[in-house]
Amino acid sequence: MTDNKSFIKNYILPKVKKPITYQGNEVNAVHKDLNQVSVRFAFAFPDIYEIGMSHLGMKILYSLINSVPDYYCERVFAPWIDMESLLRKNKIPLYALETMDSLREFDFIGFTLQYEMAYTNVLNMLDLAHIPVLANERSDRDPIVIGGGPCVCNPEPLASFFDCFVIGEGEEVLMQLLDDYKKAKKNSNHFSKTDWLLHIAQTYEGVYVPAFYTPEYDQDGKIANFIPKVPGIPAKIKKQFIKDLNHVYYPTKLVMPYHESVQDRIPYEIFRGCGRGCRFCQAGMIYRPIRDKSVDCIDQGIQKLLKNTGYDEITLLSLSTSDYPNIEGLAETLIQKYQNDHITVSLPSLRLDSVSVDVVEKLQRARKTGLTFAPEAGTQRLRDVINKNITEENLMQTASNFFERGWHRIKLYFMLGLPSETEEDIEGIAKLAESVSARYEQMDHPKGQHCQITVSTSGFVPKPFTPFQWFGQNTISQFEDKQSILKNRIKNRNIRYNWSEPILSFYEAVLARGDRRLGKVILLAWQAGCKFDSWHECFKQDKWEAAFEDAHLDPAFYANRHRETSEIFPWDFIDMGVTKSFLIKDLKRAQKAAVSPYCRTGCAGCGIMQFDPSWRCHP
Numbered sequence: 001m002t003d004n005k006s007f008i009k010n011y012i013l014p015k016v017k018k019p020i021t022y023q024g025n026e027v028n029a030v031h032k033d034l035n036q037v038s039v040r041f042a043f044a045f046p047d048i049y050e051i052g053m054s055h056l057g058m059k060i061l062y063s064l065i066n067s068v069p070d071y072y073c074e075r076v077f078a079p080w081i082d083m084e085s086l087l088r089k090n091k092i093p094l095y096a097l098e099t100m101d102s103l104r105e106f107d108f109i110g111f112t113l114q115y116e117m118a119y120t121n122v123l124n125m126l127d128l129a130h131i132p133v134l135a136n137e138r139s140d141r142d143p144i145v146i147g148g149g150p151c152v153c154n155p156e157p158l159a160s161f162f163d164c165f166v167i168g169e170g171e172e173v174l175m176q177l178l179d180d181y182k183k184a185k186k187n188s189n190h191f192s193k194t195d196w197l198l199h200i201a202q203t204y205e206g207v208y209v210p211a212f213y214t215p216e217y218d219q220d221g222k223i224a225n226f227i228p229k230v231p232g233i234p235a236k237i238k239k240q241f242i243k244d245l246n247h248v249y250y251p252t253k254l255v256m257p258y259h260e261s262v263q264d265r266i267p268y269e270i271f272r273g274c275g276r277g278c279r280f281c282q283a284g285m286i287y288r289p290i291r292d293k294s295v296d297c298i299d300q301g302i303q304k305l306l307k308n309t310g311y312d313e314i315t316l317l318s319l320s321t322s323d324y325p326n327i328e329g330l331a332e333t334l335i336q337k338y339q340n341d342h343i344t345v346s347l348p349s350l351r352l353d354s355v356s357v358d359v360v361e362k363l364q365r366a367r368k369t370g371l372t373f374a375p376e377a378g379t380q381r382l383r384d385v386i387n388k389n390i391t392e393e394n395l396m397q398t399a400s401n402f403f404e405r406g407w408h409r410i411k412l413y414f415m416l417g418l419p420s421e422t423e424e425d426i427e428g429i430a431k432l433a434e435s436v437s438a439r440y441e442q443m444d445h446p447k448g449q450h451c452q453i454t455v456s457t458s459g460f461v462p463k464p465f466t467p468f469q470w471f472g473q474n475t476i477s478q479f480e481d482k483q484s485i486l487k488n489r490i491k492n493r494n495i496r497y498n499w500s501e502p503i504l505s506f507y508e509a510v511l512a513r514g515d516r517r518l519g520k521v522i523l524l525a526w527q528a529g530c531k532f533d534s535w536h537e538c539f540k541q542d543k544w545e546a547a548f549e550d551a552h553l554d555p556a557f558y559a560n561r562h563r564e565t566s567e568i569f570p571w572d573f574i575d576m577g578v579t580k581s582f583l584i585k586d587l588k589r590a591q592k593a594a595v596s597p598y599c600r601t602g603c604a605g606c607g608i609m610q611f612d613p614s615w616r617c618h619p
Helices: 002-015 056-066 081-089 116-128 171-187 193-203 282-286 295-309 327-341 357-363 380-385 392-404 423-442 476-489 502-512 518-527 541-550 555-559 580-591
Strands: 039-045 071-077 108-112 144-148 164-166 213-217 223-228 266-269 313-317 344-346 371-376 409-416 452-459 495-499
Touching: 002 081, 039 056, 039 171, 056 071, 056 108, 056 171, 056 266, 081 116, 108 116, 108 171, 116 502, 116 518, 144 171, 164 171, 164 193, 171 193, 266 295, 295 313, 295 327, 327 344, 327 357, 344 357, 357 392, 371 392, 380 423, 392 423, 409 423, 409 476, 423 452, 423 476, 423 495, 452 476, 452 502, 476 495, 476 502, 502 518, 502 555, 518 541
Parallel strands: 039 071, 039 108, 108 144, 144 164, 266 313, 313 344, 371 409, 409 452, 452 495
Antiparallel strands: 213 223
8 A cells, every 4th residue: 555655645636626535634533553453443434634634523433442452443535536537547445534444454444424415425436445335245354334414313224335334323332342352353263253243232231233124025025024033132122322522532632733624612511402392303202311511520621622623613502502501600601711712602593492692792802603493493383393392482582682782694594395384384484584574673783784685495394203204204395485585575685595506415314214226326326426415516307217217116105205203214123212202192182282390390101211111301
């Protein structure tokens, strides 16, 4: 590979648009002596460097694995089209950034699966590394391909390509697997991948090895059964979750990207989980229970990261940051400590009913950036159906509070195609935005300055492990009709309307709700040239349609079909803690536009405490 490294640096990188993203010598990147390393792990992000370098999970696991002296984790991202073309033309395998060694030289390739539309990039990266994309065509000498992340709550569409998956939060179980692998490799002259995969499937909770399970289908195409093929492996895979966030590993250093990334600042996680129970939100269900970090833990962690990185901006991360129980105290602590150092703190994911204008004003003292809120639906009826638990008055009052303090730009996010949606609900989006604009005009504001409101809509995608998982998605033409209604309805010059492409929402739903047979479609689509499907300019609708036709499958069967509560889902063999009986109960509440309680103030009985009897949501 030495010759390849020199060739890459001298002849490949000068010809690509962003050579700096393929070199990996950033500040805080880890370099180890390979003679002192016993396990090599390539953390693979199936999208470009600028996006992957913002991913918190990669930052945590990269640092955690490298904290063990003889384990070495490196990074690899999907090369952009210009780089891929040169790698293929010169027959150079895809390499990891730190050593520029081929991925074939690693023990593990660990993909984080954040978005279904990146699936073809997984195949493309394996192929670029000269590794067979199908798991059953790989030998004991090939790396073990392991997957994790939110998409693996339904791993079946990718079952043909992965050796195993880790279901749930990976910090603890992944390290157990690496320890076990190290021991197995040391104790065996002829390491058998199949034997080791069977061993971990029988030994560790949260590990799913798809080759040891088989689905059976009815004549109508629905799943009839899902069966373990070998003895001693669980019929149900239990997700893993970290119970004590104050003591779980968190990095004290971050790799500093040379090239600007999407989130180029310190991300500090202040709690995990969300108890709001929005019925469309997969993350709100699969990351339960809620677990907070203490203010002291957050403060100390941020101190170390500021010292080791030189960043001047911090983002406090969670699924709903303003729901942190002591957000005002935390913000005050950080402001007092860092205001003289010109370090800014930002709060993403704010809720209309819990955001404090005082806190935001203190944090944005130097510069008032725009505000972003997500009412999700335009009428109170539909907000109750989705259990958003906010009112129009919440929005008006919050907007008024911020207008009084000098803000005048607001972004409002909504979804189209929600269950039971009517034309009145769509028009309600326009009315809500107009009401916000009118409220601004009624208040004192600088002469000639108008409120700037951006309304954005995306297509609702029914995801596994949500109360809406049984709903069929709107068709593409239905989405387009609804977008047209809203476009025609918005006349106010202070309101701008953005919308997402329905075709991407459609294929996202197909892959999110798909079964193992979709593996053939993904393979055919990738062989036809599909990759970077989440990038509008790269998405090839005709290739995907041809792949479905060649595989004799109908994408509408997966995306648009309503499902009975008795139907077996492809993901029913996974236990994410929230029970199916709870989801059905919550679905029935939705059909009556009845809301469920917020976890921090009441218990809806989602099942997470039964999932782990040692856990108490409300000690």
